Amino acid sequence: MTKALIVVDVQRDFCEGGSLAVAGGNAVAANVREYVLNGGSGGALYVVATRDYHVDPGAHFGEWPVHCRVGTEGAEFHPAVADLPFDAEFRKGEHAAAYSGFEGVDAAGSGLSLEAWLRERGVIEVDVCGLATDFCVAATAKDAERLGFTTRVLVELSAAVNQG
Numbered sequence: 001m002t003k004a005l006i007v008v009d010v011q012r013d014f015c016e017g018g019s020l021a022v023a024g025g026n027a028v029a030a031n032v033r034e035y036v037l038n039g040g041s042g043g044a045l046y047v048v049a050t051r052d053y054h055v056d057p058g059a060h061f062g063e064w065p066v067h068c069r070v071g072t073e074g075a076e077f078h079p080a081v082a083d084l085p086f087d088a089e090f091r092k093g094e095h096a097a098a099y100s101g102f103e104g105v106d107a108a109g110s111g112l113s114l115e116a117w118l119r120e121r122g123v124i125e126v127d128v129c130g131l132a133t134d135f136c137v138a139a140t141a142k143d144a145e146r147l148g149f150t151t152r153v154l155v156e157l158s159a160a161v162n163q164g
């Protein structure tokens with residue numbers, strides 16, 4: 001079964017010190033790094049990252065503190081994951097809220113959605129991790145399941161806004 005690991009939004013603004021920090025974000029970044037570099041990514045053939053990437057997302061800024069604005073340091077990947085060999089990066093949310101990585105588009109300019117990119121490579125199984133468990137990780141995993149991918153959330157490689 002061809003599997004992909006989807007690393008959701010491990011960006012500076014979602015980690016300690018960022019504008020919308022999730023407690024445990026820095027640890028998630030370090031653990032994801034370890035998992036990819038020394039843990040074989042759990043057998044995933046592909047590793048992709050999603051990135052919250054806001055220009056003017058309307059009411060999303062207001063519902064949440066301003067975060068991951070294009071061109072700011074906060075939108076960058078956390079330093080622990082920035083140099084990981086991601087096979088692709090999917091950016092989402094330029095002009096509207098986008099919680100699911102499946103709303104993202106290939107940053108390399110292929111025009112492919114995350115779903116199309118995965119299907120092109122025969123991926124049928126996905127592991128999802130990152131920030132935050134109860135928002136973008138959950139939305140990404142729900143979409144993956146709805147689209148028919150065998151889906152698993154790696155809770156030990158994720159952190160939640162609401163710890164309950």
Ligand SMILES: [Zn+2]
Nearest residue numbers: 052060068093
């Ligand atoms: Zn956002």
